[in-house]
Amino acid sequence: MNTQRTPPGGSTGSHPNLSQLTENEFHDQITLRKRKTPDCDNICFELFRRELNNTMAAHRQELRNTVQELQKSISSSFESLVEKQNESIRKLHEDLCTLKSEVNDLKLNQHSIQKEHNDFVADLSKQKNDHNNLCEKTKTLECDLIDAKKQIKELTEQQNIKDQQGRINNLEISGVPQTKGENLYNVLHIIATKIGFALSSADVDFIHRVRRFTTKAPRNNLHTHEGQSTASSVPNIIVKFTQRKRKCEFLAAVRARRGLTTADLDIDGASSPIFINDHLTPHNKVIYARARRLGKELGYKYIWLNDCKIFLRKSDTTKSILINNEKDLDRIK
Incomplete structure (x- = not known):
């Protein structure tokens, strides 16, 4: 009896290269084929294992290469990033040093400004104290000035009263022209004769001319030209009587006579009035x-x-x- 070693249908046995089979074909080969001997299975498994190892080794190598390239890329990127970071840190450090220097300068300026401010406050306080002291002194001086003005006014009034008392026996004659070598006693005797006054040499203490006083009114509501008498270059005649009574009698006679002029004294020239009054x-x-x-x-x-x-x-x-x-x-x- 002939034993048939090939399967029906003209199949020549297992596929020589199992790695080229699809998964279904691979399973068909395994399941449809009759297991004849253990060695055949081992051979197939060994072939499969080898193919699998080769495939896995290829994938591992490819994965290893990919990982290496990725590592290189990451390393390069990291190094670039680190370099940029280091550059940023260096710049930040430089900026920080600059800022620190500026802060130190600012502190020095602040100390200087603070010192100047303290000096200014001290000077201001001193000036304030000086001002207060000056105000106090000014108030004191103002009070002293007011008192001084008051005293000066009182003294002036008292002096004026004394001066006027010293002139109580005097008469002032104005309007008499001055001549060279004139005799004022004769002029006075002529005036006494014209007014009907019996004048003796014992009545007169002295007689002389003085510069005519030009009066000026203080600044007030009066007009300036009304506050000033007519100026004259002719000195007035001052007569001092020995007795106040005789002076008053002489002045009463003058006022009773009225209208005394230079013509009454036989003085050449145009007639002009002569005024006789108290010596103020x-x-x-x-x-x-x-x-x-x-x-x-x-x-x-x-x-x-x-x-x-x-x-x-x-x-x-x-x-x-x-x-x-x-x-x-x-x-x-």
């Missing part, structure tokens, strides 16, 4: 000039001098007002 101090002359102007403005009928005192009276029926100083003038406005 410069201060009282100013007050008298103001009283005359103010009295005329306010309609006072009488303004006169009596024994070196200034009087005003509004009318014949009103009382006379004594003017001692400028305050009295302010009260009659």
Whole structure:
């Protein structure tokens, strides 16, 4: 009996290269083929194992190559990143050093500014104290100045009173022309004869000429030209009587005579009025000039001098007002 070693259908046996079979073909070869001997299975398994190992080795090598390339790429990228990071750190370090230097400079400037500020505050405090002390001194000086002005005013008034008392026996004659080699005693005797006054040599203490005083009113509501009397280069004649009584009698005779002129003294030239009055101090002359102007403005009928005192009276029926100083003038406005 012939034993048939090939399967029906003309198949010649297992495929010589199992790695070229598909999975289904591979399983068909395994399941359809009759297992004849253990050695054949071992051979097939060995072939499969080898093919599998080769395939896995190829895949491992490919994976190894891919991993190496990836490692190289990562390493290169990391190195580049590290280099960039190091460069950034270096720049940051430089900037930090610069900033630290600037901060130190700023601290030094701040210390300097703080010192200057402290010095300024100290100077300001000192100036404030000096200012307060100066204010106190100024207040003290102002008080002292007020007291000094008050004392000066009182002393001036007292001196004016004394000066006027020293002139109480004096008469002042203005309007008499001055001639070379003149004899003022003769001029006075001529005036006494014209007014009908019996003048003796014992009545006169002395007689002389003085510069005529030009009065100027203080700055007030009066006009400037009204505050200044007519200036004259001719010195006035001052007569000092030995007795106050005789002076008053002489002045009363002058006022009774009225209208005395240079023609009455036989003086050559155009006739001009001669004025004889009490010899006032410069201060009282100013007050008298103001009283005359103010009295005329306010309609006072009488303004006169009596024994070196200034009087005003509004009318014949009103009382006379004594003017001692400028305050009295302010009260009659």
